[in-house]
Every structure is written in C-alpha cells, then in structure tokens.
Amino acid sequence: xxxxxxxxxxxxxxxxxxxxxxxxxxxxxxxxxxxxxxxxxxxxxxxxxxxxxxxxxxxxxxxxxxxxxxxxxxxxxxxxxxxxxxxxxxxxxxxxxxxxxxxxxxxxxxxxxxxxxxxxxxxxxxxxxxxxxxxxxxxxxxxxxxxxxxxxxxxxxxxxxxxxxxxxxxxxxxxxxxxxxxxxxxxxxxxxxxxxxxxxxxxxxxxxxxxxxxxxxxxxxxxxxxxxxxxxxxxxxxxxxxxxxxxxxxxxxxxxxxxxxxxxxxxxxxxxxxxxxxxxxxxxxxxxxxxxxxxxxxxxxxxxxxxxxxxxxxxxxxxxxxxxxxxxxxxxxxxxxxxxxxxxxxxxxxxxxxxxxxxxxxxxxxxxxxxxxxxxxxxxxxxxxxxxxxxxxxxxxxxxxxxxxxxxxxxxxxxxxxxxxxxxxxxxxxxxxxxxxxxxxxxxxx
Ligand SMILES: Cc1ncc(COP(=O)(O)O)c(C=O)c1O
Numbered sequence: 227x228x229x230x231x232x233x234x235x236x237x238x239x240x241x242x243x244x245x246x247x248x249x250x251x252x253x254x255x256x257x258x259x260x261x262x263x264x265x266x267x268x269x270x271x272x273x274x275x276x277x278x279x280x281x282x283x284x285x286x287x288x289x290x291x292x293x294x295x296x297x298x299x300x301x302x303x304x305x306x307x308x309x310x311x312x313x314x315x316x317x318x319x320x321x322x323x324x325x326x327x328x329x330x331x332x333x334x335x336x337x338x339x340x341x342x343x344x345x346x347x348x349x350x351x352x353x354x355x356x357x358x359x360x361x362x363x364x365x366x367x368x369x370x371x372x373x374x375x376x377x378x379x380x381x382x383x384x385x386x387x388x389x390x391x392x393x394x395x396x397x398x399x400x401x402x403x404x405x406x407x408x409x410x411x412x413x414x415x416x417x418x419x420x421x422x423x424x425x426x427x428x429x430x431x432x433x434x435x436x437x438x439x440x441x442x443x444x445x446x447x448x449x450x451x452x453x454x455x456x457x458x459x460x461x462x463x464x465x466x467x468x469x470x471x472x473x474x475x476x477x478x479x480x481x482x483x484x485x486x487x488x489x490x491x492x493x494x495x496x497x498x499x500x501x502x503x504x505x506x507x508x509x510x511x512x513x514x515x516x517x518x519x520x521x522x523x524x525x526x527x528x529x530x531x532x533x534x535x536x537x538x539x540x541x542x543x544x545x546x547x548x549x550x551x552x553x554x555x556x557x558x559x560x561x562x563x564x565x566x567x568x569x570x571x572x573x574x575x576x577x578x579x580x581x582x583x584x585x586x587x588x589x590x591x592x593x594x595x596x597x598x599x600x601x602x603x604x605x606x607x608x609x610x611x612x613x614x615x616x617x618x619x620x621x622x623x624x625x626x627x628x629x630x631x632x633x634x635x636x637x638x639x640x641x642x643x644x645x646x647x648x649x650x651x652x653x654x655x656x657x658x659x660x661x662x663x664x665x666x667x668x669x670x671x672x
Contacts, residue, residue, distance in 0.1 A: 238297065240291035241286050250293045258274070280293055280294055280296070287313075288639070288642050298614070298618060299618050300619045302621040305633055306484060309484060310635065311637040312510055314510075314554055320547060321511055321546055329541065330538070339545035346549055347503075351503075352497045353497030355498075356524075357527070358517070359374075359516065362539055363515045365394060368401065378523045381436050381471075385433055387442050388403045391624055394407060400417075401418060424454040438472060439474050440462060440474065443478075443479065443490070444485075445490045447480065449625045453590060458494075459490075459491060459493070473496075474500045474501075483563075483636050485591075485595050486593030490592075499519065507547075516548075558637070564593040567634075567643060568591070570640060572591060575598055578650065585654060586598060586600060594634055598632065605658075613649055620632060
C-alpha cells in the first residue's frame with residue numbers, strides 16, 4: 227500500500243525514528259524476499275498486488291506508519307483487535323509492569339492476574355456468565371466452547387450458521403460456514419448442520435436429539451458484516467431453552483464494544499450459555515482468548531480441572547493486558563463512543579453508495595463494525611488497495627470477499643472518520659474508473 231504522495235514524508239508524525247532511507251529500502255526488499263522464500267510466496271504475491279512496496283513500522287491509537295514514515299488511518303484493525311487503539315498507554319503500562327515481574331506462570335501456584343481477569347470478565351459479560359477459561363486465540367476459545375458443550379450435554383451435534391466464521395482449527399472450521407475453507411480439509415468434525423443466519427425457524431428445524439448447542443455470531447463479521455433481523459437473537463435463545471440445547475455466542479469480533487454495546491447479544495438483552503471472546507481482549511498488545519460460561523455448566527471442568535488446558539493460556543502478561551483493556555473500554559466509555567462514531571461513518575458510507583449505485587450494492591453494520599458490499603469482489607479488492615494508496619487501511623471479509631470491512635479503533639475521532647471516508651471515496655472513484663476501462667476494452671475485443 228503506497229499513499230498517493232510517494233515522497234518519504236520529511237514531516238512524518240511517526241512517533242518513533244525512521245531508518246535512514248537506504249536502510250529502509252533494504253529492509254523492504256529483504257522482507258518481501260523473505261516472504262517469497264520463507265513465509266509464503268502466495269502472500270508475497272498478494273502484497274505486491276496490493277501495491278505493498280513497504281513494511282509496517284509503527285502505530286499509535288488510530289494511526290499506523292510504514293517504514294517510509296507514511297501515515298495511514300487504520301480502518302481494519304487487524305481485523306478488529308485494536309478496539310482501544312494501538313498501544314494504549316494504560317495497556318502498555320500494565321504489560322510492562324508484569325513483564326518486569328513475572329510474564330509467564332509456573333502454574334504450581336495460583337495466578338493473581340488470571341483470577342482478577344476472570345472476576346472482571348464475569349462482571350463485564352451479561353447475566354450470570356461466570357466461569358472463564360483463558361486461552362490464546364479466537365479459534366482456541368471456540369474449540370473450548372464446543373468441547374464444554376459436548377461435555378455438559380453428552381451430545382455431539384451443533385447447529386451453526388451459513389457463512390459464519392469461527393476460526394480455522396478443525397473444530398472451529400467445522401462450525402465455520404464457507405466451503406472454500408472447509409472442503410480442502412474434509413472430513414471435518416462430524417455433527418455440524420449449517421442453517422441460514424437470521425432464520426430462527428431454520429434453527430428450530432435443525433435441532434435434533436443429538437444437538438448439544440447452537441453457535442452463532444450475534445452480528446456476523448467475516449460473512450460480510452450481517453446484522454440479523456430484530457428479535458432474532460431473542461427468538462433463538464427461546465428456541466434453545468425450549469429444546470434444551472445450549473447457546474454459544476461467538477463475540478470474538480462483535481464483542482468488547484465494537485458494535486456499540488459491550489457485546490452483540492446486549493442489543494437484544496440475551497444471555498448466552500457460553501460466550502467466546504478474543505481479538506481485542508489483549509488491547510492489541512498481547513494475544514488472548516477466553517470462553518465464559520454460566521455456573522451450572524462448569525461442573526465437569528470443576529471435577530477434572532485439567533480435562534482442558536493450555537500451556538500459555540491465562541499467562542499473566544496477557545491477563546494484565548486484558549484487565550487494562552476492560553478498564554479502558556469502561557473508563558473511556560468506548561462502546562457508547564462506537565455507537566456515535568459508527569453512525570457518523572455509516573452516514574458517510576450511505577452517501578458514497580448514493581453516488582456509486584452501480585458499484586456499491588449495500589452498506590451496513592452496527593457501531594464500528596461496518597461493511598461496504600460491492601457488486602463484485604474485484605471492486606472490493608481494488609478499493610482496498612486504492613484506499614491503502616490514499617492512507618486508509620481496510621480489509622475484505624474472509625467469507626464474503628465482495629465486502630470490505632470498516633472497523634477502526636473505537637477511539638476514532640470525527641476528523642479521522644472524515645479523512646478515512648474521503649480516502650475511501652477517492653479509492654471507489656479510482657476503482658470505478660479502472661474497472662470500467664478494463665470492461666470497455668474487453669467488450670471491444672469481444
Ligand atoms: C467471530 C470469530 N470467531 C473466531 C475467529 C477466530 O479467531 P482467531 O483468528 O484468533 O483464531 C474470528 C477471527 O476472525 C472471528 O471473527
């Protein structure tokens with residue numbers, strides 16, 4: 227991604243020193259070459275397609291700088307991991323303090339950090355969600371939730387949603403709803419039935435005697451940012467209660483203030499039986515995931531505390547980052563801020579859609595989890611690349627590549643929203659111009 231001005235910015239506001247120009251060029255060339263030879267040649271190709279003749283260098287709050295000192299507004303967030311902004315001072319301080327004392331657990335003694343995080347999560351999550359298992363990533367949190375549901379119910383089946391994204395480990399992938407990622411690894415874990423998201427009747431129909439749980443994202447992220455119809459979550463909760471199956475809410479992307487409430491389920495005052503969280507929980511500083519369950523479900527874990535475990539899960543460094551993150555989310559009222567800033571950003575996107583009706587099919591979302599759906603994935607890819615050239619980072623959604631996601635830090639300001647929206651606007655204009663001329667040339671040849 228190269229912003230329009232290709233000059234190294236002498237007045238770069240990058241908060242850390244840049245390398246001298248020759249060293250920068252060398253770093254960029256070496257990094258691309260190492261991707262090509264040691265990471266993944268396909269990824270190297272993708273970066274080149276996106277115009278990435280640079281590497282990431284520094285970040286602060288809503289801004290990112292590349293090695294040349296060029297500045298970007300981060301509207302992708304990793305995706306969705308920098309809810310409190312990049313390098314929030316409170317999170318950094320908590321991590322530094324723990325780093326200087328004891329970053330990892332010996333595990334033969336209780337960890338004060340883990341215990342405090344579990345208590346805070348019980349208070350921060352809805353209803354009587356209470357017991358927490360801390361792990362290291364989103365997929366791991368989903369794996370744990372699925373295992374707990376099987377253990378508690380003695381049943382093996384799950385109802386999941388089409389186009390859902392729950393991660394790419396085998397169990398999480400079995401819940402994920404896009405064949406593109408599933409088919410190469412078949413057979414997956416048996417017992418998963420996928421139904422259309424937003425259709426409560428389909429959930430009811432799919433539940434059978436072997437169903438342990440229904441798993442859903444309250445607002446789907448990678449499916450292209452899909453907000454379900456009003457009342458859907460409550461209806462599914464009712465169905466689960468009536469049919470005696472558990473409800474797992476995967477809040478890994480929609481949680482922690484992203485959609486304008488603490489959690490996606492809060493929009494309908496629904497309390498799931500198990501809730502998964504990850505991504506933004508570590509404040510964008512340390513990876514961490516967790517699943518939290520109602521007390522009545524924790525019996526089997528209580529009887530066999532090592533039936534499910536993880537060497538690094540619950541390490542003090544990550545727990546301190548998470549505690550600080552929860553404090554920032556509450557202290558700075560970031561869910562409320564996401565709701566207000568989201569309305570402003572969505573307004574800009576609606577305006578864009580009105581001006582490009584032949585290119586943009588839909589704009590939607592809630593809080594600061596927004597999506598722009600293009601008429602073809604080529605537009606989404608090109609707009610993301612062109613927005614990068616104009617200093618705005620966006621990313622398409624994994625299960626719906628026609629959609630780019632707009633998910634900036636919840637700390638974003640009105641000025642930065644206007645700047646990002648202007649960059650996206652110019653990117654859409656450029657993609658429209660280029661793809662129209664490609665189509666015209668193809669038509670001429672035909
Ligand atoms: C809703 C949801 N669940 C699970 C995951 C998987 O998380 P991770 O990539 O940390 O394994 C993601 C990642 O995008 C997600 O959006």
